[in-house]
Amino acid sequence: MKIGVIGGGSIGLLVARYLCENHDVTVYVRRNQQKQKLNDHGLFLSSLLTPCRVKALLTNELNEEECVIVCVKQPEVGPVLALLSNLNLNEKTPLIFLQNGMGHIELIHDSKQPVYLGIVTHGALRKSDHIVTHSGKGLIKVANFSGGGENLSTIVQQLNSKQFPFQIETNWEKVLAEKLVINAVINPLTAIFEVPNGEILRNTHLMVLAKELCRESCSILQLDFMDQWNHVQTVVTNTKENVSSMWKDLKERKKTENEAISGYLVKKTNSAIPYTTFVYNSMKALEVKKGINE
Amino acid sequence: MKIGVIGGGSIGLLVARYLCENHDVTVYVRRNQQKQKLNDHGLFLSSLLTPCRVKALLTNELNEEECVIVCVKQPEVGPVLALLSNLNLNEKTPLIFLQNGMGHIELIHDSKQPVYLGIVTHGALRKSDHIVTHSGKGLIKVANFSGGGENLSTIVQQLNSKQFPFQIETNWEKVLAEKLVINAVINPLTAIFEVPNGEILRNTHLMVLAKELCRESCSILQLDFMDQWNHVQTVVTNTKENVSSMWKDLKERKKTENEAISGYLVKKTNSAIPYTTFVYNSMKALEVKKGINE
Numbered sequence: 281m282k283i284g285v286i287g288g289g290s291i292g293l294l295v296a297r298y299l300c301e302n303h304d305v306t307v308y309v310r311r312n313q314q315k316q317k318l319n320d321h322g323l324f325l326s327s328l329l330t331p332c333r334v335k336a337l338l339t340n341e342l343n344e345e346e347c348v349i350v351c352v353k354q355p356e357v358g359p360v361l362a363l364l365s366n367l368n369l370n371e372k373t374p375l376i377f378l379q380n381g382m383g384h385i386e387l388i389h390d391s392k393q394p395v396y397l398g399i400v401t402h403g404a405l406r407k408s409d410h411i412v413t414h415s416g417k418g419l420i421k422v423a424n425f426s427g428g429g430e431n432l433s434t435i436v437q438q439l440n441s442k443q444f445p446f447q448i449e450t451n452w453e454k455v456l457a458e459k460l461v462i463n464a465v466i467n468p469l470t471a472i473f474e475v476p477n478g479e480i481l482r483n484t485h486l487m488v489l490a491k492e493l494c495r496e497s498c499s500i501l502q503l504d505f506m507d508q509w510n511h512v513q514t515v516v517t518n519t520k521e522n523v524s525s526m527w528k529d530l531k532e533r534k535k536t537e538n539e540a541i542s543g544y545l546v547k548k549t550n551s552a553i554p555y556t557t558f559v560y561n562s563m564k565a566l567e568v569k570k571g572i573n574e
Numbered sequence: 575m576k577i578g579v580i581g582g583g584s585i586g587l588l589v590a591r592y593l594c595e596n597h598d599v600t601v602y603v604r605r606n607q608q609k610q611k612l613n614d615h616g617l618f619l620s621s622l623l624t625p626c627r628v629k630a631l632l633t634n635e636l637n638e639e640e641c642v643i644v645c646v647k648q649p650e651v652g653p654v655l656a657l658l659s660n661l662n663l664n665e666k667t668p669l670i671f672l673q674n675g676m677g678h679i680e681l682i683h684d685s686k687q688p689v690y691l692g693i694v695t696h697g698a699l700r701k702s703d704h705i706v707t708h709s710g711k712g713l714i715k716v717a718n719f720s721g722g723g724e725n726l727s728t729i730v731q732q733l734n735s736k737q738f739p740f741q742i743e744t745n746w747e748k749v750l751a752e753k754l755v756i757n758a759v760i761n762p763l764t765a766i767f768e769v770p771n772g773e774i775l776r777n778t779h780l781m782v783l784a785k786e787l788c789r790e791s792c793s794i795l796q797l798d799f800m801d802q803w804n805h806v807q808t809v810v811t812n813t814k815e816n817v818s819s820m821w822k823d824l825k826e827r828k829k830t831e832n833e834a835i836s837g838y839l840v841k842k843t844n845s846a847i848p849y850t851t852f853v854y855n856s857m858k859a860l861e862v863k864k865g866i867n868e
Contacts, residue, residue: 320585472766485859489852554848558783565767565779 281438282306284345286360288314288336290404291378292351293412297325298444299349314409326413342367347435348393349376350510354540358383361391369393374427374435378420380427380463382456382542394427396435397452399459401515403522417520419445423452457501461508462515463498463541464488466561469524471523471536472566478520481513489555496553500545526563533570538563575730575771576600578639580654581606582630584698585672586645587601587706591619592738593643594626602633608703620707636661641729642687643670648834651678663687667720668729672714674757675834676750688721691728691746693753694808697816710731710813713739737866755802756809757835758791759784760816764851765820766860772814775807783849790847794839820857827864832857 281303285296288309296307300323307323309315314334322331337343342363342477352360357379364375374394377384388395403416420439433448440446449455466477469486473479480490494512498505529536542560545553575597579590582603590601594617597812601617603609609630616625633635633786636657646654651673658669668688671678682689697710714733718726726742743749760771763780767773774784788806792799834852839847 303778314770328611342824407817473856473863475863479863483859485855485862488855489859490853492848552848554846555852558849561782562767565777565783568777568779569769569773 282344284308284342284347284348285351286339286342286348287351287353287356288406288409289351289353290406290412291400291402293323293406294325294351294402294404294414295349295351295378295400295444297323297332297412298441299439300334301443302441303438305332306337306343308337309407310339310341312338313385317409323411326407326411331410335363339363344370345373346490347374347376348426349378349380349441352539353382354379354384358387361387364391364393370545372489374431376422377425377437379540380537381534381544382457382460383540383544385456387443388425389424394431396422396427396432397425397456398422398446399455399458403519416522418567421447421449421457423449425452451510454503457503458508458511460501460541460544461494461497461536464545464556465493465512466516466519467524467526467536467544468538468563469493469532470524472559474527474564476520477522477524478517480516481520492555493559497545497550497555500549500553526568530566530570531574535561535572536567538567576638577641578636578642579604579645580633580636580642580705581650582612583643583645583647584700584706585694585696587645587700587704588618588619588696588698588708589694589738590628591617591706592624592735593627593733595737597732599626600629600631600637600639601629602636604633605636605703606632611703611840615704618705620701620705625704633657638664639667641668641670641733643672645672647831648673648675648678649829652681657680658685658687665705670716671719671730672752674752674831675838677834677838679750682719685720689717689719689724690716690721690726691750692716692740692866693749695753697813708734710816713741715741715742715743715749717749718731719746746796751797752802752805754795754838754862755788755797756793756806756836757831758839758850759787760810760813761804761818761820761831762836764789764818765824766853768821769845771810771816771818774810775814786849787853790838790850793845794843794847803865824860824864824866827866829866830857830861832861836856 283303283305285292286308294306311473318336323334324331376396378398378400398420401418405413405415436446436448480486494509498508526536541557545556546560577597577599579586580602590599593599612630617628618625670690672692672694692714695712699707699709730740730742774780788803792802820830836850839850840854
């Protein structure tokens with residue numbers, strides 16, 4: 281299949297690297313420098329010596345593709361959609377969105393393309409513009425949003441591989457909500473306390489805070505607390521050595537996904553969710569402290 | 575007057591250093607090493623070259639004094655009281671307690687001695703066992719607890735000096751409660767976010783958290799929010815370059831006054847005070863992270 285992967289971050293590179301084994305992949309990136317690096321050297325998985333020959337183009341050079349996988353961070357979904365709508369893509373070209381948070385859903389409603397929503401449970405780390413590390417084996421869960429269930433199963437059949445599994449889910453809202461809970465608990469706590477994920481269960485006082493954050497997210501997203509708390513604990517255990525993306529972003533003085541995660545929950549409700557509000561403001565305070573631009 | 579100052583921390587040394595100008599002061603300390611240092615070299619204020627000749631003894635060598643000023647941290651008040659009750663001090667010897675928090679009040683109820691309660695608004699930093707820096711000019715506010723108002727005014731008249739003012743207050747509960755609000759807002763926030771006091775007003779997101787902490791403390795301690803918030807802002811402004819004691823304790827891997835401050839508020843109420851509970855657990859989590867013993 282001719283696949284366009286939009287976004288040259290850790291997830292974009294990981295997805296492109298695995299899919300290029302069986303497909304004709306083009307990675308669309310923002311910076312000319314990254315485009316050159318990818319075209320000149322190929323895309324490396326850091327554990328393997330042989331690169332994958334992907335084509336790299338700038339996002340404004342987007343061509344017709346048979347499937348477009350959007351791997352930019354949530355705040356960049358708006359600009360990417362504007363780009364796509366200017367392109368007169370074939371109306372049947374499916375778009376798969378792989379973002380944290382749920383704030384992008386409103387924007388996607390207007391898309392003329394068939395849309396599928398997914399989440400990524402892999403751990404990935406971008407080492408450089410053309411090298412990515414697969415730091416934790418996971419999978420990609422995709423659910424139908426407006427593209428039809430049968431089409432989704434055809435696409436997933438083509439994308440799925442043993443090395444890099446894709447799995448169909450029936451309820452996109454639940455898939456995204458469950459990922460949001462994970463992110464709303466693990467990300468801010470690890471960033472504020474500068475600890476790897478596992479510390480959330482090893483430090484009993486962090487666990488108290490994690491439970492309250494989980495409880496609040498579940499109440500807003502109408503999920504069962506015990507199910508989700510078990511899920512959080514499993515993810516924390518499986519990724520115990522990992523540095524969360526928010527902690528990493530703060531370390532690198534990059535804007536975090538705070539608005540898409542805790543911010544989404546805070547804005548979604550009028551009821552008091554003080555623990556979530558506390559970490560939301562804490563992350564904003566840390567961004568200011570680190571001189572990260574609004 | 576023959577004055578015994580119990581405690582060789584920053585406040586104990588500061589009080590002893592100023593009072594020794596006009597009084598016969600003995601500092602009671604826990605460690606033999608500090609006792610030796612003080613006796614051998616005298617007590618220095620770091621801005622002055624001439625030391626003050628105080629007598630130093632160990633706390634278990636306590637003698638009859640005309641006035642005892644207790645400057646240990648709040649969790650050590652219990653042991654100090656046990657020591658005092660074993661001593662058969664003259665029943666008229668007044669005790670002045672200068673602690674943060676309010677948890678020690680219950681213990682003091684049983685004291686046979688006349689008791690006065692005070693708070694310290696000075697900034698002080700212990701440089702070594704016998705050198706203290708006066709980092710912010712303030713005063714000591716004292717109120718009668720069980721010693722009689724007239725006696726207090728006689729004592730305060732003797733202790734008071736232009737360089738180191740003592741001031742009488744009428745309501746001990748209000749004096750301690752107001753100090754508790756200041757500590758419950760400034761101390762944990764500066765320690766968690768590792769910022770000097772002034773950052774609480776410069777970083778608007780920290781200010782959001784500070785206001786909520788202030789609101790919760792006021793509701794528990796039945797104080798007016800706007801009065802106390804103004805007070806917090808004044809203190810933050812006057813001490814903007816200061817490193818709070820909790821942040822300092824964490825840096826030095828020493829147990830903080832978390833239990834006496836936020837912990838006191840959390841335990842005093844059955845209503846939800848989520849912001850205070852959040853910082854209370856955060857401080858406990860940071861103590862664990864830093865390997866500070868329970």
